[in-house]
Amino acid sequence: MGDGTLERLASWEREEFAALPTRLLPMPRMAASLGASDLWVKMDAETGFALGGNKVRKLEFELAPSRLDGVTHLLTAGGPQSNHCRVTAAAAARLGLGCTLVLSGPEPVHPTGNALLHRLFNADVVTVADRAERTPRMEAVAEALAQAGERPLVVPIGASTGLGCLGYVRAAVELVEQLDAIGPRPPRTVVFVPTSSCGTLAGLLLGMSILGRPDVALIGVSADAPADELMAATKQIARDGARLLAWEGDLFADDVAFVDTQVGDGYGVSTPASLEAIALFGQSEGLVLDPTYTAKAAAGMLEWLSGDHAKPEDRVVFLHTGGHPGLLA
Ligand SMILES: Cc1ncc(COP(=O)(O)O)c(C=O)c1O
Known part of the structure; x- marks a missing residue:
């Protein structure tokens, strides 16, 4: 760093719609029920404007x-x-x-x-x-x-452009500050990101790369498309964002992975695992997930936590991207 990129980002013109920073909350009861030790939720459901969610951060830049x-x-x-x-x-x-x-x-x-x-x-x-x-x-x-x-x-679909993703580069800066304030840095922090048009994940990837944080692994959980399509779109949007910021470093593309096992019968169609995730978040933490994005991403996180990839010393963060009006549809 030290190349002025973060300064360019901080002074980039935007419309201030969001209530920031959003909270990073521990999820102790869910952690206990899953046998995980260090489980958190980043509450981007609470960006505030028009019932919040991830689109608020992106539209600050697009508009x-x-x-x-x-x-x-x-x-x-x-x-x-x-x-x-x-x-x-x-x-x-x-x-x-x-x-x-x-x-x-x-x-x-x-x-x-x-x-x-x-x-x-x-x-x-x-x-x-x-x-x-x-x-x-x-x-x-x-x-x-x-x-x-x-x-x-x-405004392109999902505001998932190089410009829109700058909202999630800022979110990466915010998240890293919050994580570092918790205490000593664990060997690995794994962030689960509900993913569709990829601007959210692309911004986080670019942000973690600019910040030089390969200890933060990102896992995009698909709401619809297969993993290879998401990977290509994520890298493209992140490169577009990097160009805007005149940042010439390498993306930590090895630190981003995709889960596309939760799509089920398609976009917006609930699965037994996504319904279970909605119930678990509600019952153990009083959190409301949406059926299309966050419930499937949470199901992906639960599947991952019960599998071989998870390590006992991992810190795990669920990015709650909002969308709860969809649950009430
Ligand atoms: C609630 C919610 N979560 C996640 C996403 C996915 O974000 P992105 O399109 O940036 O991948 C969306 C996008 O529509 C969304 O509305």
Whole structure:
């Protein structure tokens, strides 16, 4: 380090949406029930704005004031229960901008959870039948808005860009400070990260690489895609973030691993293991997981803890990325 990268990051322009730092909490009762000694949760469910979650940190960078110069309308896309769309719609409301969300269907008859919040924040919802139609439709809507005299800004799906991932480079700095304040550093700290469009994991990977912390291993647990796709996307986004920060070091790519054994019948479809994880977090720690991302990631962590990879001296951290409106859908 010492090359000014962290200073560039700290002074990078952003919109301050999040309540930071989020808490790093011990999970003693869950640790006892699992026979683990050193188990923690990083509460990014509590980033605060619009019910919080990981998207808040990314959108702080994507929606920095100079990027919004002249912009009148935000446009993004996601699934019918998208957390990213919830926070984008809330940001538009807060900033006095219009918002259109392109959501894959079906259109809910009685919107609940995030679908209810998309509408509460007054977004225009355009429903498409299939996930593959979202990006082309977003482009078409952007063109129509521009022709009508609006200045739309398209926020890529999940805000998982080099710029958006800077929110999780900052989170890496925050987490490392909290971990170091616990006491002597264990040989290895393993952080479980719910993963889909990979911006969260990419930011953490870039952050740990910049900070020179190979003792922090990251495990991305997939909500949908196979591990090799996630690895490629994570590295690409992290490299894009590194370029923005003008950081020329090597990514600690050996310190990131992927678990894709919890996808089950697909994105958003609960499995026996994910339902068990929701119950365990609720009953032992009073924590609310969401069915699509954090429940599957927690199931991946539980599977890992009971297997051969875990070592008794490991410190284990679960990154709680939020999404709880999805549980109430
Ligand atoms: C609650 C929650 N957790 C995790 C993720 C995955 O984060 P990323 O898309 O950065 O991989 C998402 C993304 O949609 C999310 O909404």
